[in-house]
Structure formats: structure tokens, C-alpha cells
Amino acid sequence: MIKLLLLALLFFLGYSFFQALFPSGPKGEKGEKHQSNRSKSGEQMVQDPQCGTYLPLSEALSANIQGQRHYFCSRKCRSQFKKKA
Template identity: 55%
Template sequence: MIKILMLILLCFVGYSMLQGMINPKPKKEKRGWMSRRQPRSSEGEQMVEDPQCGTFIPLGDAVSANIKGKQHYFCSKKCLKEYKKNHK
């Protein structure tokens, strides 16, 4: 009985390996906030302050907007909308 179970297990492992070689799964792209990140240098990255909530965020993660000719950086689209609403 144990020999049969071991044989079934061995066949399953062999079948799985064969399927992996014949039909390899493509690598998935990262989605969400990680996908927009830019490569960082060994020195780090410049930090910018959100004028709405005061949070400091890396420049590569910030949401940027040009408001009244000046570049502003926000931690989220929500802060950007609130800033625009408060500074009409």
C-alpha cells in the first residue's frame, strides 16, 4: 500500500515538473504603488514635504502637480485634491 502511494506521489511530482518545463508561467508585473517606483541610488533619494499634511515622502513616490506655476509634491491624490480645494 505504501509503495503505491509513493509511486503516485512520484508520478505527481514528475508530472508537475514536466508541466513547469513545457508551460512556464510568465512573471507577473508588479502593480500598485511599487510599479511606479524609480531605481534608487546608493546615496538614497531626495525627500519632499507634502504641503497639505506635512508628511515627508521620497521624491520618486510623490504625486506631483504644477499649481500656479510652482511644482508641489503630495503623498497621495487625496492630499492633492484637498490642497487644490483649499487654495483656489
């Protein structure tokens, strides 16, 4: 009987060790939710300071001008804004 208990204990230890190695395991719902959060709606909109157009951050061209981060709808707007600045 004691042998059986020991075996169960070993099995339990092995199982918890396995879970520690793979924390997301088969029921990794948390990670999935976290990942899909970004690409869905609620994307940040930015304004092009040159022409005033609003566009999603993922489509905007970014540039650091005089220490400030600006976002543009096109390269044309970016170069025009740089000339002005």
C-alpha cells in the same frame, strides 16, 4: 621588415578606431558608477504641503499649482490642496 611595421601601424589605427566607436568598451567603469548613483541612498525627500508628511521624491505625486511644483503623499492630499489653493 617595413611590411611588418606597416601592419603594426594598421593594426594600431584599427584598434584606436574601434575604441573611438565604442568609448565605454570593456572597461566601462565610469558609466557603471554614474548609473548606480541614482537609485541608491541620498534620495531627495519632499514634503507634502497638505498633511506635512515627508516622503521620497520617487513615491510622491507631483502637481503644478499656480506655477509652483508641489509634491503629495496621495491623490487625496493633492485634490484637497488644489481646492484650498
